Amino acid sequence: MKKLKVIALLVCLLAGFTFAEDYYWPRTYYVSAGFGAQVSKGDFNDRVLTGKDTAGVKGDIHPPSILFAAAPDLMLGVNLGAFTFGLGFQYWKSEQDITGFPEDSYQQDVRIWRAGLEVTYNLFYPEFFQIGLGAGYSYSSVKSENSAFFGSDVYDSEFMGSAFAVIMNIHYYITEDLAMVPAIKIYENWFKNVHCSRIDNNDLDPYLWQTFVFASVSIQYQF
Structure with missing residues (x-):
C-alpha cells in the first residue's frame, strides 16, 4: 500500500504540473465505467x-481456483497529451471452486478487489481512434469463505498481494468528450501473506503467483 501511495502522489504532482508555454501539453480529466x-x-x-x-495446531488453507469471474472496471484520471494516467478499481464476488477438492464438489463465495495505477501511451493521438499501450501496478485481496480448516473448525481466509500489469486498449471517440474503450489487462500477481482469524497474518514463503487476464469494455467521459 505504501508503494501505491507514493505512485499516486507522483501521478497527482504530474497532473498538476504547469508546463512552460513552449512545452504545453493539452490536459483533460476523465472518468470511465x-x-x-x-x-x-x-x-x-x-x-x-x-x-x-499460536498453539501449534496445524491447519490447511485452500485458495480459490478463480478459473473465470466477471467484474466492473472503474477508472478516473488525467490525460496529458498522448499519455493517460489513471486510478482503477475492480470489485466482484462470485461462487468459485476451492482448490484441493474434486472439481465442482466444494464451492464457496469468493470476494476479490483490486486497486491500482495505470499509465498508457496513446498511439495516433489526438485522432478519434487511438491505441493505448502501457503498464500498471495494483494491490489485490482475495477472500474466500469457509476455506481454512483447523480440526473441526472452519474459517474464512484472505490472500493479499500486489501485481504488475501490461495494458492494451483502444479509444474510439464517439464525440469529442465521449469514448468507447475496449481493453485487455494482464496482471501478474504475487500474494505475500494470508490471513484467517485462527492465525492472523502469515507471510508466505515462497509467494503464491497467479496470472489474471482481464478483458473489458468501458465508456469514458473526459472534461
Missing part, C-alpha cells in the same frame, strides 16, 4: 497451504 470478465491460472489452482496457530 465498464464491465469485463477474466480468467486466471497459477498457484491458486495447484497449492494447498499448511499453517499453524
